[in-house]
Amino acid sequence: MRLVSWNVNGLRSLAKNGYWESFLKGAKPDIFCLQETKASPDQVPDELRDPKGFSSFFSSSQVRKGYSGVALYSRIEPLSIINMGIPEFDQEGRTIGGEFEDFWLLNAYFPNAGRGPERLDYKLRFFDAFLALAERLRKQKPVIFCGDLNVAHEEIDLARPKENEENTGFLPEERAWIDEVIAAGYSDVYRHFNPSRSGAYTYWDLVTRARDRNVGWRFDYFFAAQELMKRVRGAEIHADIYGSDHCPVSINLS
Numbered sequence: 001m002r003l004v005s006w007n008v009n010g011l012r013s014l015a016k017n018g019y020w021e022s023f024l025k026g027a028k029p030d031i032f033c034l035q036e037t038k039a040s041p042d043q044v045p046d047e048l049r050d051p052k053g054f055s056s057f058f059s060s061s062q063v064r065k066g067y068s069g070v071a072l073y074s075r076i077e078p079l080s081i082i083n084m085g086i087p088e089f090d091q092e093g094r095t096i097g098g099e100f101e102d103f104w105l106l107n108a109y110f111p112n113a114g115r116g117p118e119r120l121d122y123k124l125r126f127f128d129a130f131l132a133l134a135e136r137l138r139k140q141k142p143v144i145f146c147g148d149l150n151v152a153h154e155e156i157d158l159a160r161p162k163e164n165e166e167n168t169g170f171l172p173e174e175r176a177w178i179d180e181v182i183a184a185g186y187s188d189v190y191r192h193f194n195p196s197r198s199g200a201y202t203y204w205d206l207v208t209r210a211r212d213r214n215v216g217w218r219f220d221y222f223f224a225a226q227e228l229m230k231r232v233r234g235a236e237i238h239a240d241i242y243g244s245d246h247c248p249v250s251i252n253l254s
Contacts, residue, residue, distance in 0.1 A: 001253045004029035004238075005107065005146035005220060007203075007246035011037040011071070015048050019243030024051070026241045027248050030075050031098075033107035035148045037069035057081050061093040069093040070109050070147070076100060086129055094126065097137070103228060104137045106130075106145035113150070113168040120168065123150070127177040131184065142228040143186075148203075148220050148246065153178045153188065156198050157218040169217060186223040189251050190235040200237055206245045222251045 004027045008014045011034065014023075040060040041049050050056060054073040061068040070093055072081070078098035083090045097106040108130060113120040134143045151174045155161035164170045182188065194200065201216025210216060224232055231254045238248040 001030045002028055002250055003105065003144065003146070003222065003253065004032040004248050004250040005035070005148075005222060006032065006241075006248035007035040007109070007148040007220060007244060009036050009038075009244040009246065010066075011039045011044050011048055011069075013038075014243050015045050017243060019241075020048060023241055023243060023248065027238055027250060029073070029250070031105065032073050032248075033096075033105070033146050034071045034073075035069075035107070035109035037071050037093075038066045039069060057096060057098070059083055059090065059093045059096040062091045067092070068109055070096045070107050072096050072098050072105070072107050074098060084129065084133060088122075089126055089129065095130065095133075097133075099141075103141055104134075104143045106134060106137070106143065106147075108145065108147040108149075110147065110149045110151070113171070113174070120171075120173075124173060124177070127174075131177075131181060134186075135184065138225055142225040144222065144224045144228065144251075145186075146220075146222045146249070149178070150219055151175060151178060152217045152219065153191075156196070157201075159199075159201065159215040159217070169219070181223060185226045187226060187229050187232075189222040189224050189229075189232055190218075190237065190249065192229070192232075193235050201239075202237055202249055203246045211245075220246055220249045222249060224251070 041058045056073045058071045080099040082097045084095040095108045111123040113123040152158040201218050202220035204211035204216040233252040235251045
């Protein structure tokens with residue numbers, strides 16, 4: 001079973017520019033999670049809302065149109081679908097989760113803290129609420145979570161760590177939360193299989209054409225509860241798939 005996560009930076013743009021089919025053919029997902037959809041289901045073409053063979057579930061922003069939003073698509077019908085359950089986060093369309101037979105899958109678009117101290121506070125509160133949700137669900141069955149965390153964890157996870165030590169996305173308090181997640185018993189799946197691989201990024205600035213030079217950040221992750229890691233068979237960064245300022249990431253489960 002292949003699980004895929006991708007910040008598409010606009011689902012309507014993805015459809016308009018013809019990247020949807022190449023994504024499905026290249027990533028070959030059984031379940032996939034999208035972030036930053038920037039659209040509600042009624043705003044996207046039928047082939048994106050209901051692709052053949054998949055059930056789809058959306059959580060869209062209620063605070064403004066064309067903003068945030070997440071979606072979950074699955075060949076396997078989920079037993080249930082949940083959101084964060086906290087209005088200030090659900091109103092921005094930040095999280096959607098699916099319950100499957102032997103695991104929970106949580107898909108999240110973590111806030112960007114780049115618009116001042118109040119958004120950093122919002123992001124840190126989201127961090128805490130999200131981990132609390134994962135831990136509550138984990139009492140029922142193992143948890144996998146994925147998405148755009150808007151954080152590079154270690155220096156190896158971005159091209160220019162020294163220049164970004166005081167910038168959002170690499171702040172000590174943001175990075176410390178990932179330490180907390182790992183201490184709680186979750187594995188960064190890509191790093192589990194690629195502990196020292198450098199130059200492995202998932203986001204590149206479009207304005208500066210940073211992807212051409214691979215000046216990027218690893219913002220997109222899969223984390224799996226330790227009790228599930230025996231089933232994980234690998235992790236990939238699909239840097240050859242275009243259509244967004246992020247590329248898809250995936251894991252394989254036995």
